[in-house]
Amino acid sequence: MTFAKPVLLTGAAGALGSWLRPQLLARYGALISSDIAPIEAPLPGETFVQCDLADGVAVERLVSQAGPIVHFGGQSVEAPFHRIMASNILGTYNMFESARRNSNKRIVFASSNHVIGFHETTTRLDAESVMKPDGYYGVSKAFGENLASLYVDKHGLEIACLRIGTSIPEPKDARHLATWLAYDDLLSLIDACLTAPELGFEVIYGASANDRGWWDNSKTRYVRWTPKDNAERFAAKLLPNGDQRDQNDIAVRFQGGPFCSQNYDRQN
Known part of the structure; x- marks a missing residue:
């Protein structure tokens, strides 16, 4: 599939962006990649534009060249x-x-599971669950989702907010058995959002079909996406003696994991 203008990928120098660049280019034929950090060399058919997202003039110039937007740029972990x-x-x-x-009109926005991180792991969530951010990073993604809702309702944009779990080559710890999003499933999710006949405002949990998953996408309205991978195939390697973690540990009790326990000083 091709669009009238190239797809724009922000955050192109990051771990996910670096993997997505050739995939999106092969899928859509032309790509504008952007990041505040440089990349080594653009691929054939790719244009790279170095841009600070906090610079409104530069962002305006960048967006004016593009069609659909895959917005993965920004701070990706907890920070001041x-x-x-x-x-x-x-x-x-x-x-x-x-x-x-x-x-x-159409944007795929990389939100995060840290929007809902202070829900307990015993709670199954869907798109209508209350936001419970687990840090400043989660708060910023909650802001982005609310801003997306505003721009859809007031200005007619179409924005999918992907509450991405843990998108890495393979799970590294017990929590990831619930939150893992395989790279191929991430790509198919982005493609489903970009090619859906109608999008409106959509919140989608970005996780593979993990047996231990906490999230339910049954209330999505526009995007039809079926993840294929399953973190359970790594369970024996990660938990050879079963799950022996302390279930009262803040990083185990809540879905946001270590984001919840960082600077946690609540006494009751």
Whole structure:
């Protein structure tokens, strides 16, 4: 499938962006990649634009060249608030506002499972579950989802918010048996969002078909996506003696894992 203008990928120098670049290019034929950090060399058919998301003028110029947007740029882990604010809050506003001004209607936004991190692991969640962020990073992604809702309702954009779990080549610890999103499943999810006949505002949990998963996508309205991989095939390697973790440990009790326990000082 091709679009009238190239797909824009932000966060192209990051771990996910670096893997997605050749995949999106092969799928859609032309790609504009962007990041605040440089990349080694653009691929044939790819244009790279170095851009700070906090610079509204630069983002406007970037978006004006593009069609659909895959917005994976920004701070990807917990950090001091001022850093989160610049890249994830101001940067997301600049991206959505530039899309509105340039009639870039469809956006796939990399939200995060850390939007709902302070739900307990015994609770199964869907798209209508209450947000319970587990840090400044999670708060910034909750902001992005609410901003997306506004831009869909008020300006007619189409935005899919992907609450991505743990997207790495393979699970590394017990928590990942619930949160893992295989790279191929991530790619198929992005493709499902970009090619859906209608999108509107959609919240989708980005996790593979994990036996131990906590999230339910049955309430999605527009995107039809069926993940294929399953983290359970790594369970024997990761938990050779079964799950012996302390279930009262904050990082085990809550879905956000170590994001919840970082700087946790609640006494009751």
